[in-house]
Amino acid sequence: MQYEAPETTKAAVGLLAKAKGSAYVLAGGSDLLVRMKGGFVEPDLVVDIKRIKAMREIKKTASGFTIGAAVSCAEMNENKALIKAWPGVVEAAGLIGSKQVQSRCTVAGNLCNSSPAADSVPALVAAGAKAVIQGPKGKRKVAVEDVPVGPGKNSLKKGELIEAIELPARKGKSGDAYLRFIPRSEMDIAVVSAGVSLTLGDKGVIKDARVSLGAVAPTVLLVKAAAKAIIGTKLDEAALEKLGQAASAACKPIDDKRGTIEFRTKVAAVLAKRAAQIAYKRAGGK
Amino acid sequence: MADIHLWGALRPAAGGASVVSVNAKTIRELFRKLAEDYPGMEPHIARGVAVSIDGKIYRDDWQRELPEGAEIYLLPRIQGG
Amino acid sequence: MGVLVTTTINGDTVEFACDPHESLLDVLRNRLGLSGAKEGCGTGDCGSCSVQVDGRVVCSCLVLGVEAEGREIETVEGLSTGTELHPLQTKFLEHAALQCGVCTPGFLMAAKALLEKNPDPTEEEIRFGLAGNLCRCTGYDKIVRAVQDAAKVMRG
């Protein structure tokens, strides 16, 4: 195995593009090293992106936030402006693994790993985040929900890597939230999860919303019907009920060691409703 | 003669009896005579049998005497964690 | 095959050669004789191999040895100063916050990181802050108390 730690994105892209055999990007390593340990992958090349300065920063701009691909989830949790604007996204990032894992893991890595149960992805999807992808043919931006294409599979092409995750600027009365269900209080993979981001108009009426679900389908889902159920409402009982129904209806889960179809379908509704209530409150709704 | 109480797994070897009488002064003698009189018990004794004498359980000690009139219960030689 | 790495461990400059796929844990234990960090799972689920890298607590089983280049690493072996124990070490002993002791080095390193960030944590903050460290012996009660007590000492 060859290990490289380039100092520029360009160099990283060059290494990945040229690589013969299997090449992997190393950001936090909390997935890659586990897979290497278990013998599931045997990389020929590992490109460590943590020495690329541009990827180590969180930048606040007029159009929102740019989170470098090598920024750890712990660092996101220390950025006050980011926490203020996107509390749900930051909370989701702070739920991945332990404090030890959060010192290393990144939301870009979480996204590329493409687990349907990834904690940060539903929050990013609800937030309308975009992935900035660099590759041999230059830069492109895609909606985060378009990065994973199936469990463990992403849409990145050979030589491509995510440089940063962009979050839009927050305007007016907005709030987001992410909730996951796990049997313990910490350290588990989400059995089912939900992210909600919303913006209020006049008098506390929801004028815009995005609802996402995790661990209920091969990829994280953006559930438009669920958003529709609450747009134009003040998140009253009836709206919450409809939101729950839409969330459950969108689920296409499997039975596995972590949960059942029945359980995931039911709890998806519970979490979507609870996340919506938190987001609504954060947006200043009553 | 001492009355020896048997737990369920030993009873088939004694024709279903829950108590058998054995003329034995020590645990060692008891095991020897039980194996002679009830060959079916031999594998159990080989695997390990504990003896409760008036409620005190002896797992290992062959020399222990069986006092006159004492209540004697045989038990599996238990394992622990 | 081997990569030369220069790093700082417990304040000392250390050079070692390792294979690129080797974890920092394996390097510490097998190449540098620092066996205080333990391998309980090798997958980042138990925290027994916790060390600090550049001031942040990590599972050393999830770090490559080659990543240590130019970093500052702290292990349990560097926790005491000379013959003087770190307050966490003292309080773990006093509270009997260890039974078998195999998780203890990881707990000490995680607790140190926690208190550096939050010198006066609530019980809940301690419990969530240490959730990445598994202990199977104590039920955590005495560990939480030891950390509370050490925090008090460290605040002065």
Next chain:
Amino acid sequence: MASESTTAHPFEDAPNHVTPTVVHDPILTKTDFKSVGTRPLRPDGLDKVTGRARYGADFNLPGQLVGLVLRSPHAHAKIKKIDTSKAEKLAGVKAVITAADLPDHTAGDQSMYDILENCMARGIAKYDGHAVAAVAAVDAPTARAALKLIKVDYEILPHVTDVDEAVKPNAPLVNPKMFTEGVEPKPKKASNIAKRTEFGHGDVDAGFKDADVIVERSFRTEQTHQGYIEPHACVASVSPDGTGELWVCTQGHFVYRNHCAMLLGMEVSKLRVTSSEIGGGFGGKTHVWAEPVALALSRKANRPVKLTMSRDEVFRASGPTSATSIDVRIGAKKDGTIVAADATLRFSGGPYYGMWAELGAMTAFACYDLKNVRTVGYEVLVNRPKTAAYRAPSAPMAAFAVESVVDELAHKIGMNEVDFRIKNAAKQGTRASYGPVYGPIGIGATLEAAKKHPHMKAPLGKNQGRGMACGFWFNFGGQTCTDINVGPDGSVTLTVGTVDVGGSRASLALCVAEELGVPYEQVKCIVADTGTLGHNDMTDGSRGTFSSSMAGIFAARNAITVLRERAAKMWEISVEDVKWEDGHAKAVGSKYGNLAPLSLKEIAAAAGNTGGPVAGHSEIVADGAGVSFATHIADVEVDPETGRSKIVRYTVIQDAGKAVHPTYVEGQYQGGAAQGIGWALNEEYIYGKNGRLQNPGFLDYRIPVCSDLPMIDTQILEIPNPNHPYGVRGVGETSIVPPLAAIANAMSNAFGVRMTHVPMSPPRVLKALEAAQKG
């Protein structure tokens, strides 16, 4: 009994000479203590907080190879052929072994043969993870590559992993040579039921006819693992002259020595085993798995071999506890008297004969005074790893079933569940459901303490329920051998052969300091290797502190005899006129009024002139361990929409006999409770249809994390064990027994749902809640 101020010992009027190794009938001789009951720092603590302590994987030998094991991916398969030739040819590979390298030396000892076969499959792989071959190579990557080059030709056989499926008439046979023991006439057909066993007394059927209320339910518990944080690890070194050394994490290095010597065909005295510090065992390190393999690899390679299990291997191929299926029926009068109790227990043992259902059957009703009781146990073979002991083995599952029914019965009668238990609790003179009559016991005392405990009266929050349950464990003693050596400066080394799993070195030093009358700091306790002491049984059955303190106290008494003799020589008086008091030799009688007492230090300094080094030795069978009872109280909060539960308050009340080091006694109570809570809520082995373990890691085998638990309150009761000089009972195991039932009862009290399947994981709880709502 001791008076207030003096240290009583049986040698005050001792004859001139006492044989140093005499075994005393273990009787309670002391109830007033100076050292015992205090809370000093443990002697091994400093090494453990500085990273200096060496565990199984922390030991290395020059020229050491890395050993790795190839394991079956199939639950049940015939091994038609193993081709190791390519692996052997790989550069850096120094040895490859299969079962052929471990010939059978067990000479008809079936339990040892089972262990041998479990160490390395012999013709048939019996579970996912069963070892089939092993390699030793210069480094881990080479060893990994070599494993991949071993070709195993399997013929897959039908398998069964579920305890209830395995007892069905047409279930695949795990062992076609197994015929159920304990039934007459002897069966002609092979079965997955290895044994039927029965306990009890009275007439159960007649008893039920007298009952006003009967509750009958069936329960299931899933398989759990001890979950020790340190994986199995050893370094083995065998020389061509047939001598060997083994450094290993184990609960019993003497037992490992005996096992390994037998399985390798070595002489016991030629294999020296050193126990490392042990990173948890809880019963899971009581017999050998990888150690004979490491020794066989070392023997073949003529190099030391280090073999450590990965966490995946620990889950798949060490010894978890049984999965169970239990039916319980209890009948009571309206006044609350239980008139009949009956239980049928099916416990899985993996592919081998075990005594797990038997232990369940013995412990099930042990807390109660019952006129008519019967328990029937069935040992069930399944294609899962060989079951090993796990802290009070089999008792938690039996207690879960029985204590759930007891609770329900109390409520049906309209009695408070604590009062109902007090009314039926076993006491001194009660015939235990497993046969013998009890001596002084503490179940009643723990229940009375629970009744008075503030926890019982504390208000409950929304969606919270409170439950309680009782637990029992036998405790036992066994073979024990200790040495006391007094150094020339008067400091004392206590050498024991029981592995210290949780602070016992401190407790043992306290007992010996107490007996000698010297400060705790003057006694250093070490765990010796197998070359240094006679055989010691393992640290299991809560026997470590019980047995080794008894042997240590006797060794101290023997040392005191020697010390008195030496003082007599120094004074030129008769030994009969020398007594030992407060750590000093004192001349008895007014004629010696001018002789100042001699300290241990002074006697030790003169030892060279009075007969050589001063020592005391003791070898005993420590029988008479007192049974142990506990009562637990649990408050549980359940999220009614997700079924997720959280323990919000927990109290353990248990009899310790005498708490030698109360802090570590509390630690045992808390640790056992935490393991029981994990078992109750989330821990389980999950097997796929293919018979493979789905969750062999700490990610999906969910042991409690710090944020899952509240502080765990403890109350130590001390009802002395008359069979120990200081009244000590084992304290290590009982605390894991009540939590399953206490938590199930709490859920029932909160929501009216009777949980009958452990773990009570969120999907199961949610389903039960919804079923209850639908009525």
